[in-house]
Amino acid sequence: MTVTTPILEWRGIRKRFGGKTVLNGLDLEVDAGRSLVIMGGSGQGKSVTLKLALGLMRADAGDVLFEGKALSGGLGRHQQKLYRASGVLFQGAALFDSLTVWENVAFRLINADGRSRRAARVAALEALDQVRLESSVADLHPSELSGGMQKRVGLARAIVGRPRILFFDEPTTGLDPMTAEAINLLIVDLVKRLGCTAVSITHDMVSARTIADDIAMLDQGKVVWKGPVKDLDQAREGVVQRFISSSAGPPPAAG
Amino acid sequence: MAAAARLTLLAPVAAVGRLTLGLTRLTGALTLFALRGLLACLSLPFYGRQLLQQGVAIGFMSLPVIGLTAIFTGAALALNIYTGGGRFNAEQIVPQIVALGITRELAPVLAALMLAGRVAATIAAEIGAMRATEQIDAMRTLSTDPFRYLVAPRLLAGVVTLPILTGVADIIGIAGGWLVSTLTLDFNPAVYARATVDFVEVWDVQSGLIKAAVFGFIVTLMGCYHGYTAIGGARGVGRAATRAMVWSGVLIFATDYVLTTLFTRG
Numbered sequence A: 001m002t003v004t005t006p007i008l009e010w011r012g013i014r015k016r017f018g019g020k021t022v023l024n025g026l027d028l029e030v031d032a033g034r035s036l037v038i039m040g041g042s043g044q045g046k047s048v049t050l051k052l053a054l055g056l057m058r059a060d061a062g063d064v065l066f067e068g069k070a071l072s073g074g075l076g077r078h079q080q081k082l083y084r085a086s087g088v089l090f091q092g093a094a095l096f097d098s099l100t101v102w103e104n105v106a107f108r109l110i111n112a113d114g115r116s117r118r119a120a121r122v123a124a125l126e127a128l129d130q131v132r133l134e135s136s137v138a139d140l141h142p143s144e145l146s147g148g149m150q151k152r153v154g155l156a157r158a159i160v161g162r163p164r165i166l167f168f169d170e171p172t173t174g175l176d177p178m179t180a181e182a183i184n185l186l187i188v189d190l191v192k193r194l195g196c197t198a199v200s201i202t203h204d205m206v207s208a209r210t211i212a213d214d215i216a217m218l219d220q221g222k223v224v225w226k227g228p229v230k231d232l233d234q235a236r237e238g239v240v241q242r243f244i245s246s247s248a249g250p251p252p253a254a255g
Numbered sequence B: 001m002a003a004a005a006r007l008t009l010l011a012p013v014a015a016v017g018r019l020t021l022g023l024t025r026l027t028g029a030l031t032l033f034a035l036r037g038l039l040a041c042l043s044l045p046f047y048g049r050q051l052l053q054q055g056v057a058i059g060f061m062s063l064p065v066i067g068l069t070a071i072f073t074g075a076a077l078a079l080n081i082y083t084g085g086g087r088f089n090a091e092q093i094v095p096q097i098v099a100l101g102i103t104r105e106l107a108p109v110l111a112a113l114m115l116a117g118r119v120a121a122t123i124a125a126e127i128g129a130m131r132a133t134e135q136i137d138a139m140r141t142l143s144t145d146p147f148r149y150l151v152a153p154r155l156l157a158g159v160v161t162l163p164i165l166t167g168v169a170d171i172i173g174i175a176g177g178w179l180v181s182t183l184t185l186d187f188n189p190a191v192y193a194r195a196t197v198d199f200v201e202v203w204d205v206q207s208g209l210i211k212a213a214v215f216g217f218i219v220t221l222m223g224c225y226h227g228y229t230a231i232g233g234a235r236g237v238g239r240a241a242t243r244a245m246v247w248s249g250v251l252i253f254a255t256d257y258v259l260t261t262l263f264t265r266g
């Protein structure tokens, strides 16, 4: 029992949609306390990989293991245990638009943990403060916020239950570089301060280098490269090199 | 050539087969969904706040439309029965037939149709939009079962409020008949009222209310089902809303016939 099991592990995952194979024997693991970033081209199955772990989709073959035990999906007990231990930031923030900002952040506390609304509100305001949002937004509805603020609210909702494992699906996509940078730093800070494990998806090399301990590159339904972020530039795989060079930003202006 | 000809000949058969398979699959999925919904109604945690909100949105807000529908229907019904009754020199039958028609048939069916128009589409659009924007996925990761939080309160609100709305429609509909009869058809107000009260049996009202409870389940179930299973973004949400409304209507009429058969046999 001295060997540490990874906190989360994808084993031989296969997933097809209609005739199209998206994941073709995906193997991937995350060690507790590390921040893993999954990268890859559009449509390579990054979101699907996340959704499989979250029991929002079923794999055709293979298992996702949480603390060494296979997740059953949906309403299974072990899946519920993962939900209890995790916070998720969805790509579009996925805030409940019928609820106010603080009710969104406090959703788990009120509806799953049975906390009183008053206590939940206090906790929600605290979480909003952690993502640097003024308490004046607490009583607004999500539709009254900008995209960047919605992402922050999503982030606050993800961290409010003191999760051990955080999932971020493209936390900075669609944001201006300044806001993106702020969100990245926030994520790094939160992961460090809460001591969480983090699994993130991003297209953005700058984001990845900021928030990752490890990077996994997804291509053709498999992980083609995985390693610590400092080794990324030494990677020989063509996909990785293309990814690095194409997202290096515009070349410096001549003259 | 021969193969192609055979294919054309078989095309109608294939179409019927496809339709049958499709309907069977839909019935199965719908039954499972309904069972999950019922189970969620009967198990904890119970979201009272949601139920209250839905009760107001589904029930209370429908009062004006259903009241208006009832009063005009009662009035028109009285006029028609008066004309029809006149052909047998039986004009005095108006209060009895109005009461029977309203309580057993018209109040529950019309209230349900109004609810289908007002509520089924709204529910489908609401839940469909939540599906499209991953709010339902988010809810599950927040350890909250969408069937308990979203579906159960709506189903319960439908089952509880539609009978109440129907009860109100009974009274307003009969009052509509009474008004037009006493104002334009020279009925004595007290005699008309007496005739109604003496004639109506408890079962007339009860059977209508039972129908209403079933219709309330159907309308909210259609809204929830089509919203929950909506695919394809904004267009999918629009499609879900239309389907919820149309299927509510069709199922209300079909179920009404079945229930009426059961209720009139005994």
Ligand SMILES: Nc1ncnc2c1ncn2[C@@H]1O[C@H](COP(=O)(O)OP(=O)(O)OP(=O)(O)O)[C@@H](O)[C@H]1O
Residues within 6 Å of the ligand: A017, A022, A040, A041, A042, A043, A044, A045, A046, A047, A048, A049, A203
């Ligand atoms: N529910 C679904 N039904 C059918 N096909 C799906 C579904 N979800 C994903 N797919 C398909 O699976 C493939 C991978 O999707 P996924 O969302 O995981 O890509 P991604 O790597 O996250 O891409 P992006 O970077 O663009 O978000 C896509 O081709 C997509 O069309």
Ligand SMILES: [Mg+2]
Residues within 6 Å of the ligand: A046, A047, A048
């Ligand atoms: Mg994606």
